[in-house]
Amino acid sequence: MSDYLFLIPLFPLIGFITNGLLIGRLPKPVISFVGCSTVFLSFALSVMVFFELKAMPAGLRVIEQVLFTWIPSGSFHVNIGLLLDPLSAVMILVVSGVGFLIHVYSVGYMHNDPGYGRYFTYLNLFTFAMLTLVLADNFLLMFVGWEGVGLCSYLLIGFWFEKKSASDAGKKAFIVNRIGDFGFLLGMFLVFWTVGSLDFLTVSEKAPEVFTYGGALITTTCILLFVGAVGKSAQIPLYVWLPDAMEGPTPVSALIHAATMVTAGVYMVARTNALFILTPDALLVVAIIGVVTAFFAATIGLAQNDIKRVLAYSTVSQLGYMFLACGVASFAAGIFHLMTHAFFKALLFLGAGSVIHAMSDEQDMRNMGGLKKYLPITFSTMFIATLAIAGIPPLSGFFSKDEILWKSFSSDFGHPLFWILGFVTAGLTAFYMFRLVFMTFYGKERMDDKTRTHIHESPKTMTIPLIILAVFSVIGGFVGIPHIFGVTNQFEHWLEPVMATSAGAAESHVLAAGGGDTGMEWTLMLLSVVLVAVSIYFAHLLYKKRTELATSLRERFSGLHRTLLNKYYVDEFYGAVVVRPVVYLSLFLWKVFDVVVIDGFLNGLASRYHEVSEFLRFGQTGRVRTYATVFIFGVVLVVAYMLMD
Amino acid sequence: MITLSAYVIVAIVLFGIGTIGVLISRNLIILFMSVELMLNAANLTLIAFSRAMNVLDGHVFVFLVLTIAAAEAAVGLAMVITLFRNRETINIDRYDLLKW
C-alpha cells in the first residue's frame, strides 16, 4: 500500500485538473462529487498507510518513496520524493480528514455562489499543495507545496474579488508571506551550503556532525527558517495578514487559515527539529515569539466584534502556543496541539460559517444574540469546541494545552515566565471564546426582523461535518494523555522516532526530575483549570447576566478598549513605517530614476542610432540587383583574400 | 584527355554567366532563369567530382538539388504571377518598396 503513497497528493490534483479544465461546464453535483471524492480517496489512503506504518516496528517507521529526479545539477541533486514517517502520517490524516469534512461542508455553504466550480478547483489545488508540503522528503519540494498553499490562500482570500477589501486582503497575505518565504529560502540555501543536501533525512543525520552546538551558523540557519514559519503561521511581526484573510469564504478560513495551512510553519519547525535542537538561542527566539504572540493576539481577541476576527486572533494565539511548545523543544506537544486545534478551530469556523449563513451574511456579533434556539446543532457543536479550546477537561484542548504549559515550565529550555504568560493567555482564551458564545447564542435578539425571519438551521451537508468534528474535539485529546494520569503518552511515543534527539532530551529531563515534579504538574494543571473556570464565570457575568456591566467597564477603560479594538494600531504602524517609505521610494525610483535616468539614457541612445541610420539608410536602394552586386563584390574580396594566402 | 579541372572550369564559366544574368538583367523571368543556370553549374561540378572520386553520393546530391530547383521554380513563379498581378510589370527595378 505504501507504494501508492504518491496517490495521496495525486487524487486532489486530479480533482483540480478535472474541475479546473471544465470550469463552467460541469453541473454542480458533478463538481461537488469530484471535489469531495478525490479528497476522500486521499483520506482513505492516508488511513491505510497510517495503519501500515503503525504495524511496523517503532524504530523503522520511515517510508521514503522517490518518484523521479527533479533537478540533477552537479552536486545539487533534488528528487521528487515523498517521506512518510509518524510526523507526516499525523499531518496527512489531519489535512485530508479535516479537509474532506470542510469540502463536504462547502457543498452546502457555497451552493448559491456563482463561482462554485472555481471554488472547488482552488480547494482541491490547495489540498494537493498541502499534502505535497507535508509529504515532501526535501526542503525544495516542501517549498513547492509551501508556495502552492500560499498561492491558493491568495486566490481564496480574494475569492470574491469584486469586493475591494477581499482583493486587498489577498494581496496583503501574499506580500507578507513573501517576506517569510524570503527567510525560508535563505535558510534553505544555508542548509544546502553547509550540509550539501536538502534531503530531510540526510540533513537530520548529518546536522550534529556538521554544526557545532549553539554555533552562529546553525542559529542563523534556524532563525531564517523560523522567519519562513513566522510568515506562514502568522506570528509577530508578520501576523497582520491572517485577520484580514477572513475576507475569504468561511470554509476557506476554516481549512486554510485555521486548520491546515497556517500550521505549516509549526510543521516545518517540527520537521527540522534536528536542526533547532542544536541551537538554544534560536529555540529561545521561537519560544519568545510564540508566547508573546499567543498573549498579544489573545488580548486583541478580547475586543473584536466580528465573529470571524475573534476566531482569527484566536488562531494566531493558538499558533503561538504551538511555537512555544517547539521553542521549549517539545515538538511533539506542538504537533499534538496542532492536531487538536485543527479539530476544534475548524469546528469553530464552520460553526461561525453556519451562524453567518443563518444570519444572511451578518458577521458582527453585536447584531446577533439569542441564536441558541434557532440553531441547536450549530450551538451545541460550537459550545463543545469552545469548551475544548478553553481547556476544560477532558476535552482535547485541555490535554494539548496543558501539555504545552507543563513543558514550557519543566523543559530544559523552559522558563517559569513562559508558563506565566501562557497561563494568562489560557484565561484570556477562555474569556474571549465564551464572550463569543454568549454574545452570539444567548441574550437579547439584537438582529433586525427581516434577518430574524430568515434564520434557519443549516442543511445536513453542513451540520454533519460539524457533528463529526465535535466528536473529534471531544475525543481527540485521548491519544495524548500525559503520563501523570498513569498511562504512557501515546502521541509523544508515536512521534518519538522523528523527534529522536529532542524527545530523548525531554524524557531524560522528566526522568531526572523524577516523581518530585508530579505534584508540581498536578498543581499547575489544577491552577489553569481554575483560571479557565473563573474566566468563564466573568464572561458569563459580563456578556450574559449583566451586560450593562460590560458597557460600564468598556467606558471606564475606553483608552485600552480602543487600542485593543484597533489591534494596537499595528496595521497603522506598519503603514507608516514600512509601507509609506516604500511607496515614496518607489515614487522616487519611478519618477526620477526610471523616467529621467534610465529612459533618458535609452532615449538618448535611440536618437543617436536614429541619426546614424538617417545617413546609412541611403544604402538601401530597395533594388535586388544592387544588393546582389554588393554581395558578389564581397565574395570576390573573400576569394581574393583566400587566394593570397 | 579531359581532366576534372576542365569540367570544373566549364561549370565556373556557366556559373559566371548566371551571375552576370542576375546582376544585369532587368527582366524578372530572365533573372530567375539565370539562377537556374547557376544551380545547374553547381550540379555539373558535383557530377564531375563524383566521377573523379568514383562514388555515387554526388549523384544523390544532384538529385536533391533538382528537387529544390523544382520547388523553387514553383514558388518563385507563383511569386512572379502575384507580383505581376499587383504591379503589371516584370521590371525588377520597380519592385523597390523596401528602399529608404
Add this chain to the structure above:
Amino acid sequence: MNLDTLIFIISAVVAVFGGTMMIAQRNPVLSVMYLILSLVAQAVLYVQLGALFLGAILIIVYSGAILVLFLFVIMLLNLRGTEDLGHGSQPISRFTKFVLSILFVFELIAVVKTGFIRSESPIGMMTTVAEDFGSVKAVATLLFTKYVYPFELAGILLLAAIVGAVVMTRDSQRGDSLRIGSAPDSQAPDIEQETGGEQ
C-alpha cells in the same frame, strides 16, 4: 583529339553559348529556348561523366517540366519582350557589374588552377569505371538506403512548395478560388438558420 575530347568541347561550347544567349535576349520566350539548349548540352556532359540517370532526368524534368512551366508563365502573363523596361539610372553601372562578374570567374579559375584539385587523371567516357556507375539502380539504392531521410524531406519540401504556390496565386479579391461551384455557398446560411431556430 579523340572522340571523347571532341564531344566535351562541342557540348561545353554549346552550353556556354546557350547560357550567354539566354541572358542577352529581350524576349523571355527565346531566353527559355536558349536555356533549354544549354541544358541539353549539359546533359551530354552528364552522360559523358557516367551520370546516365541524371542526364535523362535533366532533360525530362528540367527541360521538359520546369522550363515548360517558365514558358507557361510567360505565355500566361503575355510577355513578348516588347515591354518598356525603362532605362532608369542605376546606382551601380552595368560595366562595373560585368567587370565584377568576370573578375569572379577568373578568381574561381585561379582557385582551380592553384592546386585546389590534385587529381589530374583523365575522366570521361573512355576511362574505366564500375559497370553500373550512375545507373538508375545504383542511384536508387543509395537514395533509398543511405539518403532515405533527405529523400523524404525533399518530398515534404515539394509538398510545401505546392501548397505555397497555390496559396500565393489564389485570387484573394474573388474570394476563395479553391471552392468550385456555388452549391455549398447557397446551402450554408440555411443550416445556420436551422440551428439558430432550435436554440
